[in-house]
Amino acid sequence: RAKQLGRGRYVMFDETLARNAVDELALEVELRHALLHGEFAPHYQPIFRLDSGAVVGHEALLRWNHPRRGVLLPDDFVRIAQDCGQLEAIDWQLFGQVCGRMAQPDAGTGFVTVNVSPQHLRHADFDRRLLQLLERSGLPPARLLIELTEGALLDDPVLVRAILERLRAAGVQAALDDFGTGYSSLSYLHSLPLGKLKIDQVFVRELDPAAVAGANTVVAAILALARTLGIGVIAEGIETAAQRDALLAMGCEFGQGFLLGRPGPTPWHPAADAAGTRRG
Numbered sequence: 318r319a320k321q322l323g324r325g326r327y328v329m330f331d332e333t334l335a336r337n338a339v340d341e342l343a344l345e346v347e348l349r350h351a352l353l354h355g356e357f358a359p360h361y362q363p364i365f366r367l368d369s370g371a372v373v374g375h376e377a378l379l380r381w382n383h384p385r386r387g388v389l390l391p392d393d394f395v396r397i398a399q400d401c402g403q404l405e406a407i408d409w410q411l412f413g414q415v416c417g418r419m420a421q422p423d424a425g426t427g428f429v430t431v432n433v434s435p436q437h438l439r440h441a442d443f444d445r446r447l448l449q450l451l452e453r454s455g456l457p458p459a460r461l462l463i464e465l466t467e468g469a470l471l472d473d474p475v476l477v478r479a480i481l482e483r484l485r486a487a488g489v490q491a492a493l494d495d496f497g498t499g500y501s502s503l504s505y506l507h508s509l510p511l512g513k514l515k516i517d518q519v520f521v522r523e524l525d526p527a528a529v530a531g532a533n534t535v536v537a538a539i540l541a542l543a544r545t546l547g548i549g550v551i552a553e554g555i556e557t558a559a560q561r562d563a564l565l566a567m568g569c570e571f572g573q574g575f576l577l578g579r580p581g582p583t584p585w586h587p588a589a590d591a592a593g594t595r596r597g
């Protein structure tokens with residue numbers, strides 16, 4: 318809030334803003350430190366076939382193991398990391414950790430998805446770098462999916478399509494994250510090489526036997542669209558058995574959510590499953 322003082326002078330920052338700016342600067346320095354000292358690590362949330370309950374893959378989610386503040390979630394720092402130009406370095410470090418971990422025998426043979434921010438994908442050499450990383454880690458390209466949001470597709474559609482097509486040719490699929498929450502039209506969907514659509518949790522949350530009729534219609538429409546395009550669907554944020562059952566009844570193939578399994582520091586494997594510690 319700018320305060321007008323005498324003689325037309327302005328003080329741009331009041332106390333609140335200044336405190337935030339100082340906080341942001343401190344966070345920026347801490348982010349740089351964290352990158353160098355290995356404080357970022359992936360957590361893995363299992364993705365299930367809804368009919369059989371089998372784990373088919375994982376989503377890798379960024380966590381910051383902060384020495385004083387504990388485990389921080391992306392919402393706490395991703396925007397600032399983005400603003401100060403550090404998110405790409407963080408993402409590449411994370412992708413390296415994820416591919417290396419998933420290439421180990423005890424991680425199973427399922428797929429893993431990583432989240433790519435829109436600004437990040439717009440680099441012409443993104444695909445080359447990702448394929449190099451896969452080769453170094455020994456993870457087969459067919460086991461990696463990149464998750465994009467609709468924003469990533471809008472910024473530079475020609476470049477992004479070219480990158481996605483080169484990745485697909487090499488075996489890496491793309492999934493459209495948070496589907497239904499963006500501003501884009503449906504018209505580009507058929508022209509993009511997408512392997513999966515992820516239904517955002519806002520639509521899943523409203524799925525309930527008691528819900529208003531309109532809620533299920535959105536999910537049903539997304540499922541029909543995906544079927545027409547031959548794209549698989551993953552529902553996000555399943556928290557109740559009623560939501561899972563509704564999705565199953567509507568023919569949704571895959572899902573993730575706290576009901577089925579929470580994100581944790583290791584990929585799920587049969588031993589971890591037997592312990593049952595991460596069931597919601």
Ligand code: C2E
Nearest residue numbers: 378379390391411432433434554555556573574575576580
């Ligand atoms: P997203 O990609 O849509 O990830 C799903 C988020 O939903 C995750 O939050 C996950 O922990 C949470 N979630 C999963 N199941 C449930 C559930 O049943 N209920 C509820 N309420 N939430 C559930 P998280 O880990 O805090 O990540 C938030 C967002 O941060 C992600 O949304 C993604 O956009 C971004 N993000 C995460 N990891 C990365 C990364 O490595 N790089 C970048 N650039 N962005 C990331």
Ligand code: MG
Nearest residue numbers: 376432464494
């Ligand atoms: Mg995601």
Ligand code: MG
Nearest residue numbers: 494495515553
């Ligand atoms: Mg999502």
Ligand code: MG
Nearest residue numbers: 494495517518
């Ligand atoms: Mg999200």
